[in-house]
Every structure is written in structure tokens, then in C-alpha cells.
Amino acid sequence: MENLAFGALSGPLLMLLSFVGLGFVAARRLAVDPRPIATLLIYLIAPFTFFRALMNGGPTPDYVLLTLILFCLSSAIALTVRRLTRHRFGAQEGALLAFSSGTGNTGYFGLPVALIVLPPAGVTQYLFCILGITLYEFTVGFYLSARGQFSIRQSLVKIVRLPLIYAFLAALLLAQLDIALPDALMTSLDVFPATYTLLGMMIIGMTLSRVTLAAWDTRLIVACTLLRYGVWPLATLGTVLLLQAFFALSADLAMAILLLGVVPMAANVVVVAMELGMQPQKGALAVLVTTLLAPLVIPLYLAGMLTLTGLG
Template identity: 80%
Template sequence: MELSPGALMGPLLMLLSFVGLGFIAAQRLKIDPRPIATLLVYLIAPLTIFRALMNGGPTPQYLVLTLALFILVSLLSLLVHRLTRHRFGPQEGALLAFSSGTGNTGYFGLPVALILLPPEGVTLYLFCMLGINLYEFTVGFYLSARGHFSIRQSLIKISRLPLIYAFLFALLLSALNVSLPPALASSLDVFPATYTLLGMMIIGMTLSQVTLAAWDTRFIAACVGLRYLVWPAATFTAVLLLQMLMPVPAELAMAILLLGVVPMASNVVVVAMELGIQPQKGALAVLVTTLLAPLLIPFYLGIMLRATGLG
């Protein structure tokens, strides 16, 4: 299974065009990105996750994947937070810890997954991605808030995040075998595209406010290292360990490997904007890792697929 750089150009150009639209909107229309970040966190993201769960039909096996990814990325972010909190400022350290546990698994990774994986593999990828999304709005949000707020204030902010309740409500409805009315289900179809569009546009909006003073070589180098050194090594090791312990379906192994090579998450900027913790630095780091993606993804996947016997 090979992935050429040309296969990534469509998704990459689409994402970069959204970033460009956000930049133009902020420059020419003077749009403030902060209300959009709030809209994403408190409305669009919860409804997007709720729709994915209701459409995916969560089974115990799928939810084990979600839980496993949630635990793994939470542990990784806590470790990064512990190792870097004294080497960076409070806000930079919090943002770095948050970004270490997540990646652009949705906006960028999902189009690539649709190219590489069969339908069953895409479903496995989505439930792995869900565990990372839950991390973003629980443990990750808490670590980010701790860079600016007290423990009590951070926990209060998490308790007000509707994504947690949307996730639990979807699980309850699925356990009760309750299906959404067709009209309601179809009305929710607009949210994934809206989530992608606004999530990428907000990077451009933030970049429109960036000055040279926002460039932090040490911070961006740390973000790139975490995203393109630590994550590929972690997912590659996880697949090798699983293959030693049990038969691993090829589509599951491929889904896990893909999680490790996507760029930084756009939600880094969304959360940084919502909490007021260095969104300009976050936007620059996200842009750098996204531009590196079409070069590094085929390189990493080619090596890892051959090493795991999937190539």
C-alpha cells in the first residue's frame, strides 16, 4: 500500500484555501475570530461528535478503541506537560502540552483515511479519532486552562463544555436503541463540513493578526518534534506491540499509523483563542506542520508500512 504526495494535494489545497479565506475575511471584513472559536467549542464540535456517534452505531469493540486512544494521548500530554512546564512560559507550556495529545485527525486525516482505507477501516479510524477529540475537550482543555486559570476555574470551564454531555447523551441513546428521526438526522449533516470550514478559517483569521514577534523558533521546533518525531514513533511502536500480542487487522493497523503522521490540530488555535493563551504562536505552529505534511506523510507511511508487513 503506497501513498504518493500527489494523493495529498487535493486535501491539502482544500485546507489551505480555507486558511486563506479566513485570512482574507479577517483582513478585509475585520471579522473577530474569538466568537467563532466560542461557537466551535460550545456548539459545532458537540453536534459534530453527536452526529458521528449516532451514525456510527458505537459497539463495545469500537468504544474500547476510543477509550484506549483517550488514555494514551492523555498520558502523553501529561508527560509532556511535566517535562516542559519549567522550560517554557506557563502559557506556551500549556499550549505545547495540549498540542502533544492531538493532531489534525479530522480536517486533514479523514480525507486521507478515505483514500487509503476500506469502509471498515474508516469506521475504526473515526472511533480512534473520537478518543482524541474527547481528550481535546477534557484533559487537553484542562491543561490549556491551567496555563491561565486556577485549578478550580479550569474544572469549572470543563464542566461547562457541552461536548462531554453530547458524547454521553449519544451513548445513552445508542444503548436504548433510539434512532434520530430522519429529518433531524439529515439536518445534522451540515455540521461536519461547517466544523472543517470554520476550524481551518480560524487559523487564517489568527494569522492575519500575527506579527514577527509571535515567531518562537524554540516553541515551533518543539511542536514539530512532537508531531513528526514522537507521534510517528509512538503509533509505530503501538502497532508492533499489538502485532506481537494478537492478530491485528490491516485496516486497524493502518488507521493507527495514520493518526501518528497528520499535522498539528487546528483545535490548538481554537482552544488557545477561547482561553486567550498565545493563539498566534499556535497558528504559526499549525501552519508549519500542515505545510510539511505532504512531504512527511508518504515518507513515514512508506517506512512504517514496510516495517509492519503491511506495505
């Protein structure tokens, strides 16, 4: 796949990093507060982005199965990490690590990359994969994060208030009823994906603008990096090999799944941490480290994993 060449990917990856720098400048020079933007991303922009993607993709049983598989994989990794590390980190740091372990920057960062390396059908499959991870973020992941600071009841109440769940259910219901939204309405939703990526990456820079050396947590950053670039590539590689053993897996779907394992830490780690008041500066530093590694890691990892799966 010629689109995996370092030169083909480096430009878009560096552009995404420039959005982080733009957020840093905006916060420093214009005194932009990232907290309202985090709220907008969670409660408005993300739901509309994924609702649009679901309506354009047309949910089918196979696509929903992809969503379920990735939701279960994300949840299993996060719950395992939480169990193994709960006594090794403080309450907030442990919750931050558990949340981040189950997700990655599959939307703000990974989606632009998917648009480069995948055809339209593969992008649709990728979207349903990241929907599973996003549902994890705003259900199991959000609960694990909130439990670092809130009671079980308070955590569940926060989940029930999240509109992304209802956007997903609404899209499935409309698909089942075979209801198509007017073209003018769908066209008006086209602004949300680019806004989602831009603000999602900028918020990392905005948070970093407030970071002090006291926020540097070597143990947390090393753990997050190992989980993101160690556990997740192995998990997605294992998933592809397992599916290949039982099904005729297309090259596009295999690539979509493998891409999930090589993106950096999720910017939503910062967004959720900010929304819950849970060490956002530490989260931002960990996200920055894995994001800076991404232009080097993504082409190498994908090339190696495609070879191992026989698709290279």
C-alpha cells in the same frame, strides 16, 4: 495502497491549505473576528459533528475500547511533556505545548485524508480513534491549557461546561437503549462535518492575519514540530506493533491508527488558545509550520510505517 501516492493525496491536502488562505483573506479583507467562530466550534459544531459520527457508527465495546486507548495515549504524552517542560517555558507557552503534544489535526485535516485512504468501515474505526483524542482535548488537554491561566476550580468548571462530553454520553446512552434517531434528523446533521473542517482550517488563517514577527517563538515551534512529527509517529507505530503482537489487527484499523500520528498540529490548539486567551498567535504559527510540511510528510511517513508493520 494506491491511495497513498503523493499525487492522490496532494490535491486534498492543498485544498485544506487553501482553507487556511481563505481564512486569512476573510480576516484581512472582511475584518472577520475568529473568536466567535472558535466558540461556535467548541460549543456547537464539534459536539454535533461527533454525535452524528457516533450515531452513524453505532458504538460497540470494541469501538469504545479504541476511544479509550487513544484517550490514554494522548493523555500520557501530554502529561509527560508537561512534566518535562514545565520549567523550560513560560506558563502559557508551557500549557500550549503540553496541550498540543497530546493531539493533532485528526478531524479538520485527518478526516478528509481518511476518507481517501480508508474504506467506510476503516473510516468508522478512525472516527472512534479521533474521538479518544478529541475527548482528551476537551478534558485533560483543556485542563492543562486552562491551568496555564486559571485556578484548578476554574479549570474544572470550564471542562464541565463543554458540551462535547455530553454529546458523547448521549450517543452512548442512545446506543445502549437501541434508540435510532429519525432519518430526517440524521440527514439534517450532515452539514456539520464539512462545516467543522472548513471553519477549523479557516480559523488558523484568521489568526495568522493578526500575527506579528514578535509572535515567532523558535523554541516553541521546534518543540511542537518534533513532538508532532517525531514522538507521535513513533507512538502510533508502537501502538500498532503492540496490538499486532496480541491481536489479529486488520489493515484498515492499523492504517487508521498510523494516520493519527502523521497529521499536523491540531487547529484546536488555536481554537482553545483563543477561547482561553492563551497565546493564539504563537499557536497559529506552530500549526502553520506543521501544516505546510504535511503534504510532504504524510505520504512518506505512511509508506514507511506500513512497511515496518508488514502492511505495505
